[in-house]
Amino acid sequence: MEKFVKTYIDAFMAELVARNPGELEFHQAVGEVVGSVAPYLEANPYLINEKILERMSEPERTVIFRVPWMDDHGTIRINRGFRVQMNSALGPYKGGLRFHPSVNLSILKFLAFEQTFKNSLTTLPMGGAKGGSDFYPRGKSDGEVMRFCQSFMTELSRHIGADTDVPAGDIGVGGREIGYLFGQYKRLRDEFSGTLTGKGLAWGGSLLRPEATGYGVCYFAQEMLAGKNKSFEGQRVVISGAGNVAQYAAQKALRLGAKVLTLSDSDGYMYDPDGLDEEKMAYVFQLKNIRRGRISEYVQKFPKAQYFAGQRPWNVPCDIALPCATQNEIEKADAEALVKNGCYAVIEGANMPSTPDAIGIFQNAKLLYSPGKASNAGGVATSGLEMTQNSIRQHWTAEEVDTHLRRIMSDIHASCLKYGTNPDGYINYVRGANIAGFIKVAGAMLDQGLV
Ligand code: NDP
Numbered sequence: 001m002e003k004f005v006k007t008y009i010d011a012f013m014a015e016l017v018a019r020n021p022g023e024l025e026f027h028q029a030v031g032e033v034v035g036s037v038a039p040y041l042e043a044n045p046y047l048i049n050e051k052i053l054e055r056m057s058e059p060e061r062t063v064i065f066r067v068p069w070m071d072d073h074g075t076i077r078i079n080r081g082f083r084v085q086m087n088s089a090l091g092p093y094k095g096g097l098r099f100h101p102s103v104n105l106s107i108l109k110f111l112a113f114e115q116t117f118k119n120s121l122t123t124l125p126m127g128g129a130k131g132g133s134d135f136y137p138r139g140k141s142d143g144e145v146m147r148f149c150q151s152f153m154t155e156l157s158r159h160i161g162a163d164t165d166v167p168a169g170d171i172g173v174g175g176r177e178i179g180y181l182f183g184q185y186k187r188l189r190d191e192f193s194g195t196l197t198g199k200g201l202a203w204g205g206s207l208l209r210p211e212a213t214g215y216g217v218c219y220f221a222q223e224m225l226a227g228k229n230k231s232f233e234g235q236r237v238v239i240s241g242a243g244n245v246a247q248y249a250a251q252k253a254l255r256l257g258a259k260v261l262t263l264s265d266s267d268g269y270m271y272d273p274d275g276l277d278e279e280k281m282a283y284v285f286q287l288k289n290i291r292r293g294r295i296s297e298y299v300q301k302f303p304k305a306q307y308f309a310g311q312r313p314w315n316v317p318c319d320i321a322l323p324c325a326t327q328n329e330i331e332k333a334d335a336e337a338l339v340k341n342g343c344y345a346v347i348e349g350a351n352m353p354s355t356p357d358a359i360g361i362f363q364n365a366k367l368l369y370s371p372g373k374a375s376n377a378g379g380v381a382t383s384g385l386e387m388t389q390n391s392i393r394q395h396w397t398a399e400e401v402d403t404h405l406r407r408i409m410s411d412i413h414a415s416c417l418k419y420g421t422n423p424d425g426y427i428n429y430v431r432g433a434n435i436a437g438f439i440k441v442a443g444a445m446l447d448q449g450l451v
Helices: 003-019 024-043 052-056 105-122 142-156 175-189 209-226 244-255 278-290 295-301 332-340 356-364 378-392 398-420 429-447
Strands: 061-070 076-087 093-099 128-133 165-168 236-240 259-265 268-271 306-309 320-323 345-347 368-370
Touching: 003 024, 003 052, 024 052, 024 105, 024 356, 024 429, 052 429, 061 105, 061 142, 076 093, 076 105, 076 142, 076 165, 093 105, 093 175, 093 378, 105 128, 105 378, 105 398, 105 429, 128 142, 128 165, 142 175, 165 378, 209 244, 209 320, 209 345, 209 368, 209 378, 209 398, 236 244, 244 259, 244 278, 244 320, 259 295, 268 295, 278 295, 295 306, 332 356, 356 368, 368 429, 378 398, 398 429
Parallel strands: 093 128, 093 165, 236 259, 236 320, 320 345, 345 368
Antiparallel strands: 061 076, 076 128, 259 268, 268 306
C-alpha cells in the first residue's frame, strides 16, 4: 500500500474511533471495509479529497426514542427504540429491525453500515438502514409483544414510508412482530402500503421471503463450492442459531444432500450424529416458530442427539460451517478449532459472526470464506422483490421469486470474483464484496452532490 493511503487510513480510523467512542462493533465493521477498499482509493485518490469514507461512516439520520408499554401485570416498562438511516444514495433506506437486550447504537450502526454495502451488492435500488430496540421478546406473551410493537411503531411511523424507509425483520423480529408493526403503521397512517417487508402472504408478503436468507446462503455456498468442483452432497455441515436464517439454511443444505449436524441458541447447541432430515426439520419449525421453545428440547424428541449447554458448535468436526446466529460468535479459538478439524468452507448467514482474528485464520488457511454481507444478501434481495410486487400490485409465484434469488446470489458471487481474486487464484470474498459494494455507493453519492 502506498504511504499516502496508509497515512490517510490510519488518520481516518483514529478520527472515527474518537468521534464514536465505545462503539466497538461499528469500529470493527468500518475498519474491515476501509482495509478492503485501500487499493481502490490508491487507484482513485480523488475519493480521499471527496471525503467519501467520512461521509459514508456518518449516518444520514439517527433517531432514538422512548418506547413505553404495559406488561400483563399492569407494570409500566420502558425500552429504547432506534432507527439508523445510514445511506440513501441507491434508494429508500432498507434494513431490518432487531429486538434483543444487546441492542445499542454501536450494534445498529455496524449493521446499518454493512447493510449499505450488502444492498448495493444485490443491484436492487435500496439504501442502507437498521433499527430495533433493547426489548427482549423471549418469555413475553403475544399481548405484551403486540403492545410493545404498537408503541414502538407509534414513533417509528413518523420516520418511515414506502418511498422513504422500509424496515424488515432481524433477530427477535419475525412474522408475528412484523404483523403487529404493520397493523399499527396502517392504523396510524391510514394507508395499506409496502412500508414493511416480511409481511404475511395474505397481506402483501412475498412467497419465499421467510426462506430467502437461509436459501440464499446455500445458493451462494453452491457457487463457492462449484469453483472447487465440490457440492453440498455428503458434506458435514455445522450450523449455529436456530432462528429464521439457521432453519432455512439447514433445510436447503439437507435438501442439497448435506448432513446437517448442529443447531444452537444462546443457551447451547444440539449435535445430531445422524444429521437432520425433513421430519426432524418439521419438528424444529414447530418447536421454534409455534411453541417458541429452546433447542435443548430437540434431544428429548430425538434421543440419539446430544445437547451441550453453554457451548457453541465450532468444535464439532465438519466440512462446511454456516454461522447463522449473531455477531462475533466465531472467535480466534473457534476458528482454529474449525480449521484443525478439517473445515474447508465458512459461509456466513449472520452479520459479522467472525471476529477479525477469526477471518485472518480462515484466510491464512485458504479456506473458502464469505462475509455475511455477500452470502446473506438473499434476505434483503427478496425484501426488494417484495417491494417491487407491492408497487406493481402483483404476486409472483415461488418459482419466479426463487429464480430471481438464485440469479442475484450468482451475480453477487461474480462481483466478489471480479474484485476479490488474488494473483494466486485465492478468492478474497471480503475484499471482493467490499470493493464491489463500495464502488456503486460512492459513485451514486458523487453523482448526487454534497448532500
Ligand atoms: P432469529 O431471532 O430468528 O434467530 C436468532 C438465533 O440466533 C436464535 O437461535 C438465537 O438464540 C441465536 N442468538 C441470538 N443472539 C445470540 C447470542 N448472543 N449468542 C448465541 N446465540 C444467539 O434471527 P435471524 O435468524 O433472523 O438472524 C440471525 C442472524 O442473521 C443475525 O446476525 C441477523 O442479523 C442475520 N440476518 C438475518 C436476516 C433475516 O432475513 N432474518 C437477513 C440477513 C442477515 P436465542 O433464541 O437464545 O436468542
